[in-house]
Amino acid sequence: MQRDDFANPAMLGVAAGEAAWNRPPENGKPACSGCHGDINGSMRGVDARYPARNAVNGAVLDLPGRIQLCRSQHQALTPEPRESAALLALQAAIALRSRGMPVEAPSARGLSDAVARGEMLYRQRLGQLNLSCAQCHDDHWGRSLGGTRIPQGHPTGYPLFRLEWQALGSLQRRLRNCFTGVRAEPFPAGASEWIDLEIYLRERAAGMASDAPAVRP
C-alpha cells in the first residue's frame, strides 16, 4: 500500500498540500511558492534535516513548527493548529520531496544538547505502568504487544496515514499514543519535550531512508 503511490491514502494529503503550496492567501501576501518557488526543487531534502535550529533566534523547530512560523511571519496569517488537516497536508507534500534520502543526524548539525535531553526522556520511566520508551523499543522490539509487533521506533515516515486513525497523523500524535498507553499524561501539543524526543529518535534513525508519507497499521 505504501509502495504504490496510488493506493497510498496519504497521497491525497500530498495533493491537497501541493495545492495549498501554490495558493496565495487572500490578504495579498505571497503563497509558499511565492518565496520558495517550485516545491520539487526548494523542498528537496528539507524533511531529512528537520528538526533544525532556526538561524534567527536559535529556537529548535520541527517541520510543522517551521511551517507555522512561515505562516505567521511571512504570510501574516494565524498558523494552522497542529494536527489540523491543512498543516499535515502541507507537511506531507514537503516530506515527499525527501523520500529515499537518508535521515541526517541531528548531532552533526549542532543539536547534541537536544539529543541528550531526548535520550533522557526516552529512558525516563513514565506513567502508572512505570515504563520508559527504551523498555519496549530497545529491549523488546520485534516481540508482540497485544497482537501487534513492537517496532524500533524510527520516525522516518511522518506524517503518515495510520489505518487505525483513518487519517494522516503526526509523530507527536503517535508519541501521545504511547504516552496514554503507559498511562502517562502527554505533554501539550508542540511542547519542546516532544521535539527533543523527536530529535533523539531521528538521531537513532540517522542514515535510514526517509519513506514519508508512509502507511502504518
Add this chain to the structure above:
Amino acid sequence: MTTAMILVPRTPIRSGDVVMLKAMISHPMETGYRRSEKGEEIPRNIIRRMICRYDGVEVFSVDMHQAIAANPFMSFGVVATRSGPVEFEWVGDNGFRHRQSAQLNVTG
C-alpha cells in the same frame, strides 16, 4: 477540501484492451455509530454512491455503506473501445458531490 485522484494507464492502449481504472477520494466516511468524548452521537457522513462514465456512458457504479473505510479506493477494469473522458462522480450525505475526470486515449 475534497481531493480525488484518478489513475488511467499511461502505457499505449489498443482498442479492445482491458484497462484498470483506479480512483480514490478524500472523505472521512463517518459511520454514524460512533459517539464523541461527550457522549453525543456523531452524525453519519458517508459517500453513498460512486458512478463512473466512460465517454458519457455509465460503465461502473457502486453503492457504499457504513463499512467502507475512509478515503474510498476503487479499482476496476473496463474494455477500452475509443478515446474519451472517464468521468467519476461521488455523491454522499450532507449534499456531498464531487466530479472529476481523466482522459483515456486509445490508439489503434
